[in-house]
Amino acid sequence: MNGIFTRKTAIVAAVGLLFALLPPLAAALGQEYLVSLFTRIVIYAIAAVSLDLLIGYAGLISLGHAAFVGLGAYAVGILYQHSFQDLPLFGIFPGSENALVVWPLAVLAAAVFALVIGSLCLRTSGMHFIMITLAFAQMLYYLFVGLEAYGGDDGLSLSSRNTLPLLDLGGDNQFYYLCLFLLAAYLLFAHRLVHSRFGLVIRGASSNNRRIQAIGIHSTRYRLVLFAIAGAGGGLAGVLLANHSEFVSPGLLNWTLSGELMVMVLLGGLGTLFGPVLGAAIFLLLEEVLAMYTEHWMVYLGPFLVIVVIFAKHGLFGLLAGSRNND
Amino acid sequence: MLLVIEQLLNGLQLGITLFLMSAGLTLVFGIMQVINLAHGSFYMIGAYVGATVAARSGSFLLGIAAALSAAAVAGMVVEVIVLRRLYRREHLDQVLATFGLILFFNELTRIIWGRQPLMMDVPAWLGGSIELLPGLPYPIYRLAVIAVGIAVAVGLWLLFSRTRVGMQIRAGAANREMIAALGVNIRLLYTLVFGLGTLLAGLAGVMAGPILAVESGMGESILILTFVVIVIGGIGSVRGAVVGALLVGLVDTLGRAFLPAMFRLFLEGAAADSIAASVASMAIYILMAGILVWRPRGLYPAHWS
Amino acid sequence: MTDSILQVRDLCKSYGAVMASRKLCLDIRRGDVHALIGPNGAGKTTAVNQLSGDTLPDSGSIVFDGSEISRLPAYRRARLGLARSFQITSIFEDLTVAENLALAIIARTGHNFRFWRNGLKTPLVAQELPEALLRVDLDRQADLPARHLSHGEKRQLEVGMALTGRPKLLLLDEPMAGMGPGGTVEMAKLIRRLKGEITILLVEHDMEAVFSLADRISVLVYGECVANGTPDEIRSNPTVRTAYLGDD
Numbered sequence: 001m002n003g004i005f006t007r008k009t010a011i012v013a014a015v016g017l018l019f020a021l022l023p024p025l026a027a028a029l030g031q032e033y034l035v036s037l038f039t040r041i042v043i044y045a046i047a048a049v050s051l052d053l054l055i056g057y058a059g060l061i062s063l064g065h066a067a068f069v070g071l072g073a074y075a076v077g078i079l080y081q082h083s084f085q086d087l088p089l090f091g092i093f094p095g096s097e098n099a100l101v102v103w104p105l106a107v108l109a110a111a112v113f114a115l116v117i118g119s120l121c122l123r124t125s126g127m128h129f130i131m132i133t134l135a136f137a138q139m140l141y142y143l144f145v146g147l148e149a150y151g152g153d154d155g156l157s158l159s160s161r162n163t164l165p166l167l168d169l170g171g172d173n174q175f176y177y178l179c180l181f182l183l184a185a186y187l188l189f190a191h192r193l194v195h196s197r198f199g200l201v202i203r204g205a206s207s208n209n210r211r212i213q214a215i216g217i218h219s220t221r222y223r224l225v226l227f228a229i230a231g232a233g234g235g236l237a238g239v240l241l242a243n244h245s246e247f248v249s250p251g252l253l254n255w256t257l258s259g260e261l262m263v264m265v266l267l268g269g270l271g272t273l274f275g276p277v278l279g280a281a282i283f284l285l286l287e288e289v290l291a292m293y294t295e296h297w298m299v300y301l302g303p304f305l306v307i308v309v310i311f312a313k314h315g316l317f318g319l320l321a322g323s324r325n326n327d
Numbered sequence: 328m329l330l331v332i333e334q335l336l337n338g339l340q341l342g343i344t345l346f347l348m349s350a351g352l353t354l355v356f357g358i359m360q361v362i363n364l365a366h367g368s369f370y371m372i373g374a375y376v377g378a379t380v381a382a383r384s385g386s387f388l389l390g391i392a393a394a395l396s397a398a399a400v401a402g403m404v405v406e407v408i409v410l411r412r413l414y415r416r417e418h419l420d421q422v423l424a425t426f427g428l429i430l431f432f433n434e435l436t437r438i439i440w441g442r443q444p445l446m447m448d449v450p451a452w453l454g455g456s457i458e459l460l461p462g463l464p465y466p467i468y469r470l471a472v473i474a475v476g477i478a479v480a481v482g483l484w485l486l487f488s489r490t491r492v493g494m495q496i497r498a499g500a501a502n503r504e505m506i507a508a509l510g511v512n513i514r515l516l517y518t519l520v521f522g523l524g525t526l527l528a529g530l531a532g533v534m535a536g537p538i539l540a541v542e543s544g545m546g547e548s549i550l551i552l553t554f555v556v557i558v559i560g561g562i563g564s565v566r567g568a569v570v571g572a573l574l575v576g577l578v579d580t581l582g583r584a585f586l587p588a589m590f591r592l593f594l595e596g597a598a599a600d601s602i603a604a605s606v607a608s609m610a611i612y613i614l615m616a617g618i619l620v621w622r623p624r625g626l627y628p629a630h631w632s
Numbered sequence: 633m634t635d636s637i638l639q640v641r642d643l644c645k646s647y648g649a650v651m652a653s654r655k656l657c658l659d660i661r662r663g664d665v666h667a668l669i670g671p672n673g674a675g676k677t678t679a680v681n682q683l684s685g686d687t688l689p690d691s692g693s694i695v696f697d698g699s700e701i702s703r704l705p706a707y708r709r710a711r712l713g714l715a716r717s718f719q720i721t722s723i724f725e726d727l728t729v730a731e732n733l734a735l736a737i738i739a740r741t742g743h744n745f746r747f748w749r750n751g752l753k754t755p756l757v758a759q760e761l762p763e764a765l766l767r768v769d770l771d772r773q774a775d776l777p778a779r780h781l782s783h784g785e786k787r788q789l790e791v792g793m794a795l796t797g798r799p800k801l802l803l804l805d806e807p808m809a810g811m812g813p814g815g816t817v818e819m820a821k822l823i824r825r826l827k828g829e830i831t832i833l834l835v836e837h838d839m840e841a842v843f844s845l846a847d848r849i850s851v852l853v854y855g856e857c858v859a860n861g862t863p864d865e866i867r868s869n870p871t872v873r874t875a876y877l878g879d880d
Contacts, residue, residue, distance in 0.1 A: 061419050120616050123623045127362045127562060130418060131554040132619070138551045139612035146604045189747075197744040200727070200751040204735045207726040214684065214722070215739040215793060216710030225745065255547070259364075259426040266423050296438050302431030309424040310412050 012274050015281075019180055023173045035172050036244075037288060041281045042179045043240045046186050048264040048276035050233025055262070056271030057194050058226050059206035060122075061130050064137030065261050067117070068110040068231040070253030072238025074144060075106030077156040077248035084159070099162040099169065103239050110235020111228045113140075118227035122220050134255055141253040155249025162243055169243060179240050183277070186233060190273050193229070202226055263305060329463045334584040335577070340469050342576025343476030347531035348553040349560070349568040350483060351524020354496065357563020359517055361410060362418050364425040366528055366553065367546025368432035373398040373529025374541045375436055378447040381536075387450035391533050398529020399522045406521040411514070429547070436543045447536035472534050479527065480569060487565065496520055497565075552579075555615050561625025570626055575611050582610035637662045637801055637831050638683070643692035643702075645678055645855075652678040653689065654855040660801070660848075665823065665832045667842045670852035676835045679852065680805050683833070684716040685709040697800055711740065715799035717807055721786045725779040729789060732778050733764045736793035760796065768792030768822070784815030791822060801831045808838050820845060843867070 018025075019038070026034040047069055054060045079102050082088065082095025089095060096102050117136045121129055145153055161169040169175050193199050205212045205219035212219045242248045251257070260283065268279025290297030352366045376397040381390025405428065413421045449468045456464035486493040495516065531549070539545065556575050560567025586607045590599035618626065640658040644651070652675040660666045668676055681687035683694060685706035694702040701709050724732050734757045738744050741756065751757065765771040768788040773781060778789060787807060794802055804823070808816045820841055826832065827845075836842050842849065842863075849866045851859040859869045866872055 120619055123619055127356055127418060128558060130362055130422060131558050135551060135555050135612060139609050142608040143605050146608050148601060192748050195750050196748055197738050197746040197751040197754055200731055200735050201744050203727060204724045207724040208722060211722045213706045214710060214716055215736050216707050217739045218707045262423060296434050298430040299434040302427040305427030306409055306424045309420045
């Protein structure tokens with residue numbers, strides 16, 4: 001047990017150090033584009049960790065996580081457009097470019113949507129749950145494709161990132177560190193969460209839901225709250241993605257993103273919080289490298305996934321760290 | 328009134344396509360307890376192979392035959408190589424592996440056929456329209472699609488109610504342990520059921536070819552509608568698939584056709600159209616949500632839990 | 633009858649043509665170990681499921697500690713003080729032994745929307761966990777994932793979880809099923825220790841255990857209660873003898 005523990009800490013420390021030192025490293029190597037790539041990795045990691053709370057800890061296989069990412073991103077885009085065109089939303093609410101206003105609102109929107117969807121989806125379980133989460137996410141996708149006022153199919157362009165006092169989000173390094181800080185904060189929060197009383201209930205319900213009812217806990221309420229917490233995480237990732245690329249499109253809501261996030265969670269290792277971070281890094285780096293050799297990289301990624309699923313059950317973090325572990 | 332009838336027929340035709348997709352998939356879900364996201368890929372394979380063979384040979388019927396065999400063979404090969412290993416695994420593994428299959432098939436069609444959508448012509452002998460009622464012309468091809476769909480539904484009904492294999496399949500979908508108790512060669516039966524499901528998906532794909540664009544990723548938009556159908560109808564129920572498919576087909580088509588006019592009654596033109604379009608695109612999901620609240624396991628829930 | 637904790641009247645439950653409970657009546661006195669026996673298929677587990685709320689009866693009433701509970705969901709009944717163990721061991725396999733018991737402890741507080749502090753360090757848990765571990769003799773296995781326990785230990789853990797909720801009535805559905813002789817002795821010891829502290833409804837096939845542990849016994853045949861009484865009365869009851877002989 002001890003050896004595994006140190007190996008695990010060593011991996012976490014090494015990866016953490018790499019993330020922390022990336023901007024100076026990239027500058028030294030003269031490969032500044034790496035900062036942008038790693039910003040994307042960090043943002044996807046937030047989304048993957050939030051999805052892992054559902055899949056890995058609560059046993060809720062949601063195939064609609066893109067909905068929350070997309071909703072967070074669109075909240076940024078829509079508020080930006082209203083502010084830019086000086087046209088109040090619903091005739092009363094002025095838009096905003098201020099991150100302190102926009103970001104909490106966007107995250108809140110994602111959480112509220114998760115509550116609404118979750119209260120319907122959690123009436124079911126198993127295959128039904130997978131299909132229904134997917135269907136509701138796709139509903140949002142078609143909704144935004146149809147909303148011509150916000151760019152429809154083509155999406156929305158932002159002419160600059162949101163503003164924040166003291167920090168210049170337009171600067172790539174500062175934006176990267178902000179994202180990294182938010183990832184660290186979300187990881188810490190998630191770590192406390194899964195070991196808290198709330199987390200005990202969630203993990204207990206995942207392990208044996210009938211039993212948890214028998215000891216007097218109505219687990220659906222807890223799952224619903226977790227669904228909202230995970231939705232908020234997805235929304236935060238969406239907010240950051242919209243700011244990173246200064247562009248929002250229905251592609252962010254599409255179910256392929258939900259699938260990719262799920263792949264990241266699996267690659268990294270289910271039910272480990274650090275695993276999805278590794279998974280996001282591996283997935284996006286793999287995509288980057290494969291795309292250098294062939295535009296048809298997905299024709300290799302697909303079978304690779306099938307093989308990973310059939311043969312490596314505990315993900316790469318599990319493989320590296322030696323066992324499945326609960327944190 | 329004529330417009331209503333025309334839209335009803337359009338809804339029926341979408342419903343038929345959805346039925347062909349969901350009948351096979353709901354059996355796979357029910358019998359093998361495996362969630363297969365790649366079902367749409369066989370729809371796409373059917374469309375691509377059908378369009379290509381029909382164009383090269385000049386025979387639409389040959390195109391259909393090629394599409395059916397390609398989808399069925401691809402389905403059985405995938406079942407033997409991949410799906411079979413996933414039957415006893417968690418749903419999560421099934422989701423991820425079949426997601427991998429989608430990526431593979433979508434990219435493969437891009438490699439073979441390129442990124443441009445393929446156009447498939449309606450064969451001359453099914454071209455043109457006939458006047459169903461005075462003042463209501465309707466494309467013959469679409470009527471043919473509806474007829475084929477009804478024929479397949481009747482065929483499936485005969486298969487399930489009159490043949491031994493069919494009854495075994497139905498028993499298995501309703502109660503999984505039954506099938507083992509009947510002493511059936513389960514592996515072979517699974518492969519055949521899967522092949523039958525993908526064959527129907529291929530048929531849906533090739534018939535949709537002349538109506539929609541044949542392109543990479545076309546399987547996924549239909550797949551999600553298929554999921555809505557199965558959620559509404561209940562997993563494992565062919566009867567549920569029929570009812571769910573017709574409901575979804577009609578609600579979607581009628582919503583898109585008539586909601587704008589309804590909204591224009593109390594809103595001005597542009598705003599009404601944009602809101603109506605949004606509501607129409609959400610109509611089937613609202614239908615699904617409503618049915619979920621009323622019956623969480625669908626209209627015709629199977630007996631396993 | 634004033635000291636009865638559970639009164640079941642005319643409970644009916646059918647599955648299709650099969651009547652699993654037919655006008656079932658049952659009275660359990662506070663403080664008793666009350667055994668429920670009967671041939672296979674007599675509807676014992678169905679009866680327990682209806683008491684715990686895992687199954688809803690078609691008709692009839694269940695009054696527990698003064699309140700009518702027959703339509704309440706399982707988690708509400710558990711909060712009123714009705715705990716159960718399952719015929720097939722039901723614990724949280726993925727959690728550690730300590731976490732299993734901690735969950736049972738925090739369950740009775742009603743609200744656990746606490747997101748930050750470690751669940752095992754909650755004052756209530758910190759206070760009760762050591763004793764809860766000792767009571768079922770699992771203190772040395774506290775940090776072990778429950779899936780690694782032996783079958784007998786899992787059973788003990790399950791009963792331990794039911795007890796931490798400080799139930800007024802404990803439903804034990806075949807606690808000795810599938811155990812070796814050693815496990816059976818351990819379980820009998822545990823039940824004997826609880827006797828007097830807590831009311832127990834015991835469903836069990838092991839007749840030796842039943843007759844040595846129970847204060848009162850009810851006999852179920854085809855979903856109907858055919859006899860009630862002390863172990864001695866049951867032993868000499870002619871109806872019971874025919875019912876069992878007829879079945880065997």
